[in-house]
Amino acid sequence: xxxxxxCLKGEGTFMxxxxxxxxxxxxxxxxxxxxxxxxxxxxLPGMLYAVVLRSPYPHAEILRIDTSEAEAMGAVxxxxxxxxxxxxxxxxxxxxxxxxxxxxxxxxxARHYGEAIAAVAAESxxxxxxxxxxxxxxxKVLPPVLDPIKAIEPESAQLYERVFFGEEEIAIKNNIACxxxxxxxxxxxxxxxxxxxxxxxxELPRVYHFQLETKSAVCNxxxxxxxxxxxxxxxxxxxxxxxxxxxxxxxxxxxxKKIPVGGSFGSSIQMNSIIPICAALALxxxxxxxxxxxxxxxxxxxxxxxxxxxxxVGVNKDMSIQGVEAEVLVDIGAHQIQAYPLLGSMAGWLVxxxxxxxxxxxxxxxxxxxxxxxxxxxxxxxxxxxxxESHVDLICEKCGFDPIEFRLKNHVGIGDEFWGQGxxxxxxxxxxxxEESLKTGSELxxxxxxxxxxxxxxxxxxxxxxxxxxHTSSAGAPGPAEVIDYSGATVKVNEDGSVDxxxxxxxxxxxxxxxxxxxxxxxxxxxxxxxxxxxxxxxTTVYDVCTxxxxxxxxxxxxxxxxxxxxxxxxxxxxxxxxxxHPENLELVFDPKRNDAVIRPKGVPFKSMTLGEVxxxxxxxxxxxxxxxxxxxxxxxxxxxxxxxVEVEVDTFTGIVKLLRAVCIADCGTPINPDGVKGQLxxxxxxxxxxxxxxxxxxxxxxRLKCEGFITDNKIFTTEEMPFLNNxxxxxxxxxxxTGPLGAKGIGEAAGNSVASAxxxxxxxxxxxxxxxxxxxPEKVLEALRGKEA
Amino acid sequence: MRDKLINLKINGxxxxxxxxxxxxxxxxxxxxxxTDPKYGCGIxxxxxxSVLLDGQLTLSCLTLAISCDNKEVITAAxxxxxxxxxxxxxxxxxxxxxxxxFCTPGMIIAGKSLLDKNPNPTEEDVRQYLRGNLCRCxxxxxxxxxxxxxxxxxKS
Numbered sequence: 001x002x003x004x005x006x007c008l009k010g011e012g013t014f015m016x017x018x019x020x021x022x023x024x025x026x027x028x029x030x031x032x033x034x035x036x037x038x039x040x041x042x043x044l045p046g047m048l049y050a051v052v053l054r055s056p057y058p059h060a061e062i063l064r065i066d067t068s069e070a071e072a073m074g075a076v077x078x079x080x081x082x083x084x085x086x087x088x089x090x091x092x093x094x095x096x097x098x099x100x101x102x103x104x105x106x107x108x109x110a111r112h113y114g115e116a117i118a119a120v121a122a123e124s125x126x127x128x129x130x131x132x133x134x135x136x137x138x139x140k141v142l143p144p145v146l147d148p149i150k151a152i153e154p155e156s157a158q159l160y161e162r163v164f165f166g167e168e169e170i171a172i173k174n175n176i177a178c179x180x181x182x183x184x185x186x187x188x189x190x191x192x193x194x195x196x197x198x199x200x201x202x203e204l205p206r207v208y209h210f211q212l213e214t215k216s217a218v219c220n221x222x223x224x225x226x227x228x229x230x231x232x233x234x235x236x237x238x239x240x241x242x243x244x245x246x247x248x249x250x251x252x253x254x255x256x257k258k259i260p261v262g263g264s265f266g267s268s269i270q271m272n273s274i275i276p277i278c279a280a281l282a283l284x285x286x287x288x289x290x291x292x293x294x295x296x297x298x299x300x301x302x303x304x305x306x307x308x309x310x311x312x313v314g315v316n317k318d319m320s321i322q323g324v325e326a327e328v329l330v331d332i333g334a335h336q337i338q339a340y341p342l343l344g345s346m347a348g349w350l351v352x353x354x355x356x357x358x359x360x361x362x363x364x365x366x367x368x369x370x371x372x373x374x375x376x377x378x379x380x381x382x383x384x385x386x387x388x389e390s391h392v393d394l395i396c397e398k399c400g401f402d403p404i405e406f407r408l409k410n411h412v413g414i415g416d417e418f419w420g421q422g423x424x425x426x427x428x429x430x431x432x433x434x435e436e437s438l439k440t441g442s443e444l445x446x447x448x449x450x451x452x453x454x455x456x457x458x459x460x461x462x463x464x465x466x467x468x469x470x471h472t473s474s475a476g477a478p479g480p481a482e483v484i485d486y487s488g489a490t491v492k493v494n495e496d497g498s499v500d501x502x503x504x505x506x507x508x509x510x511x512x513x514x515x516x517x518x519x520x521x522x523x524x525x526x527x528x529x530x531x532x533x534x535x536x537x538x539x540t541t542v543y544d545v546c547t548x549x550x551x552x553x554x555x556x557x558x559x560x561x562x563x564x565x566x567x568x569x570x571x572x573x574x575x576x577x578x579x580x581x582h583p584e585n586l587e588l589v590f591d592p593k594r595n596d597a598v599i600r601p602k603g604v605p606f607k608s609m610t611l612g613e614v615x616x617x618x619x620x621x622x623x624x625x626x627x628x629x630x631x632x633x634x635x636x637x638x639x640x641x642x643x644x645x646v647e648v649e650v651d652t653f654t655g656i657v658k659l660l661r662a663v664c665i666a667d668c669g670t671p672i673n674p675d676g677v678k679g680q681l682x683x684x685x686x687x688x689x690x691x692x693x694x695x696x697x698x699x700x701x702x703x704r705l706k707c708e709g710f711i712t713d714n715k716i717f718t719t720e721e722m723p724f725l726n727n728x729x730x731x732x733x734x735x736x737x738x739t740g741p742l743g744a745k746g747i748g749e750a751a752g753n754s755v756a757s758a759x760x761x762x763x764x765x766x767x768x769x770x771x772x773x774x775x776x777x778p779e780k781v782l783e784a785l786r787g788k789e790a
Numbered sequence: 791m792r793d794k795l796i797n798l799k800i801n802g803x804x805x806x807x808x809x810x811x812x813x814x815x816x817x818x819x820x821x822x823x824x825t826d827p828k829y830g831c832g833i834x835x836x837x838x839x840s841v842l843l844d845g846q847l848t849l850s851c852l853t854l855a856i857s858c859d860n861k862e863v864i865t866a867a868x869x870x871x872x873x874x875x876x877x878x879x880x881x882x883x884x885x886x887x888x889x890x891x892f893c894t895p896g897m898i899i900a901g902k903s904l905l906d907k908n909p910n911p912t913e914e915d916v917r918q919y920l921r922g923n924l925c926r927c928x929x930x931x932x933x934x935x936x937x938x939x940x941x942x943x944x945k946s
Contacts, residue, residue: 034826262892509890
């Protein structure tokens with residue numbers, strides 16, 4: 001068995017100077033010294049501290065808020081009367097015409113326990129809390145709607161009467177937020193005439209992102225009428241545009257700073273609910289205001305989309321799939337953050353997994369009085385992957401097929417169409433490492449020795465499982481789509497030949513900024529230390545939609561690649577003056593001896609200038625700065641394919657499932673940061689190990705989180721739940737994506753989508769019980785074992 | 791709620807400071823500009839606020855500042871010199887054990903505390919000692935590896 005540390009097959013096999021090499025993170029030193037400034041670390045002179053009053057009921061009208069006592073204490077108070085009467089959607093990724101808007105900065109009706117309904121700001125945090133306690137709120141308590149099945153019954157209370165879809169005001173009936181149906185061919189007929197029909201329903205839990213940094217914001221009204229914002233976000237430009245449009249501020253006068261994010265996993269794609277509250281307080285107080293969420297408040301702010309997925313699949317004896325019928329029900333909680341594109345994307349993940357031939361897909365998103373759900377590493381893909389990859393194993397078990405042969409025969413691959421972000425974002429697959437992954441992975445885990453559950457006895461039973469998945473790189477597509485996807489970058493050469501890169505792309509911790517710097521260094525023939533990412537904000541950068549959809553490297557890096565290419569062209573043009581050669585006869589290459597970029601006539605190494613010499617000469621002779629800014633849209637959405645093989649051990653006395661071994665195989669094209677790719681894969685083992693085995697945010701009948709803000713009661717993986725170091729293997733397949741920057745695809749979400757599916761399949765291989773509902777807790781294992789015995 | 795004057799040494803610098811009886815050590819440190827201990831939960835569950843208090847691994851979010859009179863606090867920022875990183879910090883960088891970095895200062899403090907007590911830990915020792923420090927990004931493996939590697943290096 002290869003070990004954790006000697007597993008980088010891809011490294012050294014590429015002809016790159018910087019890209020695909022292991023390099024220490026650019027921000028590593030600041031992070032280990034604890035000097036990195038996150039939003040909650042920002043402190044401004046004269047700053048007020050804000051705290052938020054949250055609804056003690058899951059469903060209640062706010063009739064009156066008496067702020068007089070709090071104001072007498074010197075606090076600045078914010079109630080629904082103080083905020084603009086604007087309905088907005090916090091996520092600026094879908095085009096406006098396909099965006100549902102149901103949210104107000106502070107609502108007149110609370111739709112989930114813990115929803116923000118008022119806020120105060122004061123000179124100290126202590127005074128702010130005292131003032132908050134002095135607010136008197138009169139509620140009209142309404143019956144809560146907690147079960148998505150009951151929610152659609154006519155006698156259930158209604159969360160909304162009307163919301164906006166684009167500019168159109170529409171009625172909401174029976175709490176159905178939105179629906180999508182997609183039909184290809186005639187699935188009913190195809191399934192009816194198949195040799196085998198396999199049907200099952202799967203259920204995925206509501207889990208919390210648990211990014212380490214709770215949502216925070218600092219807003220500062222500037223003397224020129226502008227507003228500066230430091231906040232937890234995956235998109236500074238989305239915050240700029242939303243704050244500007246909600247508060248009626250010109251977009252040039254909202255400036256959002258690019259700062260590090262303490263983890264996100266999708267929870268800050270949208271503008272977090274506290275940001276406009278903080279902005280409103282700052283505008284009202286004419287003072288800087290800081291708002292930091294507590295962990296419990298953060299748990300009441302966002303979660304993953306819980307889903308029920310029913311699949312009915314027709315298969316013939318020759319292992320060919322004839323058709324699929326899928327019904328999807330998503331309990332989205334109190335607001336539509338991105339449910340409509342989610343339903344489209346879930347259809348895309350389904351159709352892009354296997355060649356179903358005939359497809360009948362029906363999906364519904366239901367409002368309930370619970371925490372609003374949003375994207376979380378995979379955006380419906382882990383949910384759909386769990387259903388489909390469990391179902392594929394079920395089909396193979398029932399029909400006597402080999403699970404690897406079945407996958408190889410039916411998977412979507414090179415030359416097929418991939419839906420990267422729902423039905424309007426499609427492109428043709430040009431690179432795919434799935435076949436190699438299945439072959440290599442099955443050897444690394446000893447797939448053939450896994451045995452059959454019937455033959456496994458004793459207290460501890462081991463099982464091996466596999467699942468394969470993918471995720472898109474960006475929402476790029478050949479033409480306009482329902483989803484906005486473009487990025488931008490500025491690259492400029494300094495007078496010593498060092499280079500600054502200005503990009504609005506956020507790094508959520510995965511190393512996107514390193515990747516961007518490495519791509520620019522590679523194109524310009526520079527050592528990495530000569531490329532710096534500038535501290536920037538929305539004023540100094542061109543638009544980038546968001547670091548989501550695994551697009552940071554592919555689309556953000558793609559824009560930086562384009563800008564660097566443009567700068568390279570200009571460097572050769574300027575150099576031609578000094579070297580007395582036509583630009584087309586010149587080349588820009590990395591010179592290892594000088595550890596620098598040099599420009600020289602092709603094939604004439606002795607007649608060369610370093611980039612620094614060219615830039616200085618350009619300054620002295622007045623030729624000007626060498627720089628370029630681009631705004632760039634990727635025209636494809638290539639999937640990264642990831643395959644997970646795992647071994648588990650089930651303790652049949654306690655019901656505890658241990659993750660013993662894991663083989664993670666990634667096809668991400670060129671791994672720009674090999675350590676970063678590895679980090680995504682191993683991090684995903686922990687996150688999706690938790691998804692499979694322990695994580696769920698359960699609700700009481702009163703609509704409150706049962707964990708009440710305690711992490712221990714909503715357990716995530718710690719060091720102790722992970723496999724030991726020698727039992728984690730990471731392997732990169734040998735692929736190159738022709739449409740990606742230097743061959744790269746995005747890995748962030750692909751890394752996690754099939755982990756829980758593989759674990760559930762391994763549990764089946766250990767004890768012969770198929771769990772169709774996650775998480776597979778000890779209680780559920782014991783109950784199922786007892787049921788099996790009886 | 792009485793105020794109290796306390797003497798406190800933070801990362802080698804002496805402070806004489808008046809604190810309220812309910813001021814938490816975490817908040818005091820952050821107000822003084824030592825923002826490397828992070829607020830992650832406020833109830834001792836995540837370890838992001840870890841500091842060394844007179845050499846003992848301590849959750850600063852559960853510690854009252856007045857209880858720290860005449861004591862010495864060391865945060866992650868205090869472990870690394872201006873131009874010299876703490877060897878464990880260096881090891882975390884080499885093993886790519888840092889992603890978002892929010893848990894990192896607490897993780898370094900906990901790792902150092904372990905190595906102070908047990909310079910030759912097994913992998914199981916490291917897993918057990920660090921289980922109170924949550925990280926959502928890395929999957930812990932590179933962190934555990936960095937601590938073990940540092941132990942090996944300081945032996946040789």
